[in-house]
Amino acid sequence: MPSDTLKRTLRDPVVLLALGLLAVLAVLVLVPVAGLVSSTLRPEGLDAWRDVLTGRLAPALLHEPLLNSLLVGAVTAIGAVVIGGGLAWVVVMTDVPLRRTITFLASVPFALPSFALALAWESVFRNDLVGGRVGLLTDLGLTVPDWLAWGPVPVSATLIAHYYSLSFLLTAAALATVNSELVEAAELTGASRLRVARSIALPVVLPAVISGALLAFAEGVSNFAAPAVLGLPVRFHTLSTRAYGAITTGQTERGYVLSVVLVVVAAIVLLVSTRLAGRRKSFATITGKGARRKRVRLGAARLPVTAAVLLLVALTSIVPGLLLLTSSLLERTGSFTSGFTTHFWTGASDPSMAQGMAGILRNPQIVSAFWTTLALGLSVAVAASVLGLLLGYVMTRLRPADPLQAGLGKGLALLSYLPFLVPGVALGAAFIAQFGRPIGPLPALYGTFAILVIAGVAATLPFASQAGRSAVGQISPDVEEAATTAGAGLGRRLFSIVLPLSSRGLLAGGVLVFVNIVRDLSLLVLLVTPATPLLSVLTYRYASEGFTQFANAVTVVIVVISLAATLFARRLEGASQPWLEER
Amino acid sequence: MSIKHARTTLALTVAAGLTLAACGGGSPEAATAEPAEASPLDTVGIEELHTQAQEEGEVRVYAFTSRIASVEKAFEETYPGVDLIPTDISSTEQIARLKAEATAGTTTADVAYLSDAPVVLTDLMSEGLLTNYVPPRVAEALPKEFAEPLVANRLSTKTLMYNEEAHPDGAPVTNLWELTGDEWKGRVVMVDPQVRGDYLDLATEVVLRADEMAAAYEELNGSAIALDEGVNNAGEQWLKDLYANDLVLVDDTDTVNAAIGETGQKNPPIGFTSYSDRRDNEDEGWALQAATGVAPAPGIAFPALLAVTKDAENPAAARLLIDFLMGDDSETGGAGFEPFYVAGDYPTRTDVLAPEGAVSLEELGAWSIDPAQVAEIRSDVADYLLTLS
Structure with missing residues (x-):
């Protein structure tokens, strides 16, 4: 009887949990996105759809930007996965030296804002197309072609530099769980290293690789800073620059329509990729047995591999990091030859400099913003990680054979992936509309710290859920089944089995969320009030007023907080990054 | 937590979630415009x-x-x-x-x-x-x-600015139409009007002042302007010619300022930015100066x-x-x-x-925009620009 099946399904605690999560995601994601869609269905919105989809404007509004977005998204995803995944393999599976240093440096690019990487690119490759200061190569008398200085190549390159870091962290955590008994067995039977990598390691890390690729793709199609800085001079537009431009020039509906297109494109990519991943069953690797590591000996390749890896991480972390720090110390914006000053950090108010504004360390607002930022980052990281764990658990435990459960899983996966793609202004406005008035017994949240946390959780859901999914995905259901047989309920299993076994992946995910929330979030600009100052909002403010050094100085503070969080998490993990241990 | 307990909790979560969803306003309702009463x-x-x-x-x-x-x-x-x-x-x-x-x-x-x-x-x-x-x-x-x-x-202004170190004798341009000529090919910089509203206002004002643009064309070339097919007026023609002359678009005004103003350039570009940014010349090592005596106008206020x-x-x-x-x-x-x-x-x-x-402001000669008029055709101008880039 179907109704019996339905009843049984609805009695399943996993399904109940999934329904609960669906309700939470409905509030966090569905309602804002639905608001976005519905505002494109009113008369002006329908006009905007017509403009975007058909007629003389369609090529400029949709066709070219869409192709450009897909190109940048795909190249970013592939590049990030190849570089990040390759690096993870080298660090985790081989006897390359300096693993700790490499791991730390490889986590830096993600903590850097994407404009810092764009800045680094410009300082090397900028040619005389725009005018003003040129980059190092042109300075040396070399001719830098436009395609190398501007457009899709530099945009993708800076985004890869940004996102390989994420792919590395996710893949390294997964690779560390590869059962080395299997590897040894394979090697004993004469399998080549490549074969080992392909047949044993790859299936295990596939969920992490796909998560990394999806996140990089989403960032590639939705990033605004990189295409705006490096693309516009050669009139390279993406959907996000078009959407942002439409919103800022008052054509809100058109901007929303483009965002909806972006959301649809990303949804298709997500569904296709889960279908591909779905063909390969069972990635479970944490089986309750201890796994000892055996590292691949690089032999003669050790030196060149080490050099290449160090060069890669240094170019993407130390170089842009130093550039960022140095630009906060420059007397004149962007001029590395006209002298240095610590005024923007520690200087007292001087009417002849920066319109009389004192250095950031003397600014009481910065101090208060520092603490608020820290509190927000921690609250969001904890809340998003809990949500991410539950989402990851539910998505891996729902049975795809049951159409209801399969649908639930897909729905959850989709909803938790979308917030990335909605422009901050649109998402922020939806949150104000949603939480600006009292809801039943709940007071209006607008203007409070709580709404920042809620919005932050919504915005970082893609990180949290992908991290949760790849962390829980490795836990063999056998372990849980044993617990169930012993009479443990869902709550018990979650706390005593799933949580501890996925803690490493979750902590990594929590750090990603933290870093992302303290870094830059256009969405929060709309929600902050004087009572809740944030560092990211201050940099935004300084930058938009042309106080570049102040903006860079505050950004350095943000990067330091992010890196401190990364290091702290690593210490907490302690032995849980076993690939770092020498053996 | 027992399953029963868990279920109750979940039921509550679901209920609360749905209530929130139901109450959360998704679509902003169009407010009816009522004339505000005098307070x-x-x-x-x-x-x-x-x-x-x-x-x-x-x-x-x-x-x-x-x-x-x-x-x-x-x-x-x-x-x-x-x-x-x-x-x-x-x-x-x-x-x-x-x-x-x-x-x-x-x-x-x-x-x-x-x-x-x-x-x-x-x-x-x-x-x-x-x-x-x-x-x-x-x-x-x-x-x-x-x-x-x-x-x-x-x-505030968005007006034509040049590098006074490279051009100590005053503005190198006296007519907006010069910017569409070979001398300035690829050397006019501005923020993309599709990304920043004040630059879209500038482009819109040029179209609104099409008659003045036509007169300025004749003044420079000695003959009346001939419009391309599909171009409605001299303002649109100027925008089309400017874009076709490899106009360089960037994402913010400071990039424009640095490109034009940076000292030590042999052949600096020219472009549209805020007159008041000239106050940063000393701090930033720029030589920004506003062009005056430009026909029909150097920009907007x-x-x-x-x-x-x-x-x-x-x-x-x-x-x-x-x-x-x-x-x-x-x-x-x-x-x-x-x-x-x-x-x-x-x-x-x-x-x-x-x-x-x-x-x-009189000496600068910038057009003072009428926001209501600009608002009327602004989105049409934005669409027109889309067909150019």
């Missing part, structure tokens, strides 16, 4: 406003410039008992925020100080989200266009608007602040106007002297 506060004197403002205790302002922070101290000293709480937030975000707040039926600001006049007038005024307050004290000295539909305290928000919680304090931001009775506008008293920006009050260090 009795509009005509009372300063002392009375101050007394009432003290009862209100505070005034919250959204401002598109961080310079509002320096107004805070001066205001609180002048009007003790009224706490000024500033939030600096860009015009675009103010517009989004005010609309979203209206949907939610809440307000977090009493005063909005913003530019983007064409969007403000169409998107916010038509929905009744902002109301005008002309301080009676300054009404006489305020030309009508700066008193209605919203009061403006100063004008546009207003910075002040308004009381709909349902402002502190209506008296809001009016007191607007009065303060319009400047006092001295020649320079005093403490309330001081942060905005910058060479290259122009006070709207006829009894406040323009700051020294910049030519007068």
